[in-house]
Amino acid sequence: MQLKNRTVVIIGGSSGIGFATAELAQAEGATVVITGRDPDKLDRAAQQLGAVRTAIVDITNETDVQQLMLQLDHIDHLIVLGASLASGKVVDTPLQELTRPIHERILGAVYAVRHAAPRMSDGSITLTSGLFSTRPIPGMTMAATAVGGIEAMSRALALELAPIRVNAIAPGYIDTPLLQAAFTDQYESVVKAQAATLPVKCIGTAQEAARAILFLMTTRFITGEVLHLDGGGRYV
Ligand SMILES: NC(=O)c1ccc[n+]([C@@H]2O[C@H](COP(=O)([O-])OP(=O)(O)OC[C@H]3O[C@@H](n4cnc5c(N)ncnc54)[C@H](OP(=O)(O)O)[C@@H]3O)[C@@H](O)[C@H]2O)c1
Secondary structure, three states: OOOOOOEEEEEOOOOHHHHHHHHHHHHOOOEEEEEEOOHHHHHHHHHHHOOOEEEEOOOOOHHHHHHHHHOOOOOOEEEEOOOOOOOOOOOOOOHHHHOHHHHHHHHHHHHHHHHHHHHOOOOEEEEEOOHHHOOOOOOOHHHHHHHHHHHHHHHHHHHHOOOOEEEEEEEOOEEOHHHHHHHHHHHHHHHHHHHHHOOOOOOEEHHHHHHHHHHHHHOOOOOOOEEEEOOOHHHO
16 A cells, blocks of 8 residues: 555546556555546546546646646645647648647646645656657657657756656557547557567556556655656667
């Protein structure tokens, strides 16, 4: 019970990596708060988890984020996962769409940190980077820019917010609804092809990502770190 009586807030906790983290944190004794934008999805997640607090939060809306944090007396661990896979080619894509990764990932993390950190005395914040920070692909330049920024933000905040620890996870291909939605009916073949290119010969699971987040939450001597969960994907 590594998180007994700790309050863990997971922005983007209604599916995928966030949901798996909520399950694991509960099993470790935490009081868990999960958020999402879609109320039905959030309700289904809450029913599966049982004793969990929920809040509708769009991370691009600072007021949503502020309202959530105002309801909480104290926060021990904050995990910021909520974001879409938006991007598009820099030259062809309307600016509003192009800047979405910046709004969701950079400003979203800033909103979360600004309103959560004053309610934290120590504990940890885990932000979300991704494989694009080290292995960019055409059409995902703004997502790569945003996740690269998140890695820099984690290091800088580790100093600025100390003794609160700040780290990031950088997932590669992880089997979640986000990935399934991205590839729809080609999902199985994409997963098979990706797995074959990786040193580990499989893609990751949400539970494996959750265990990495738990490690960052519970390891007192780790801060300003980026933990890669990509099956070696950035080297091939
Ligand atoms: N799966 C992968 O292969 C992979 C790889 C690299 C990075 N990541 C990153 O890891 C994070 C979690 O991904 P996942 O695969 O677990 O995705 P997921 O299953 O789609 O879960 C995303 C969660 O975030 C919420 N969310 C999405 N957009 C949001 C927004 N604008 N504001 C607030 N909440 C939002 C979703 O609920 P609602 O839709 O109801 O809001 C859901 O709870 C994302 O940042 C993703 O980019 C994933």
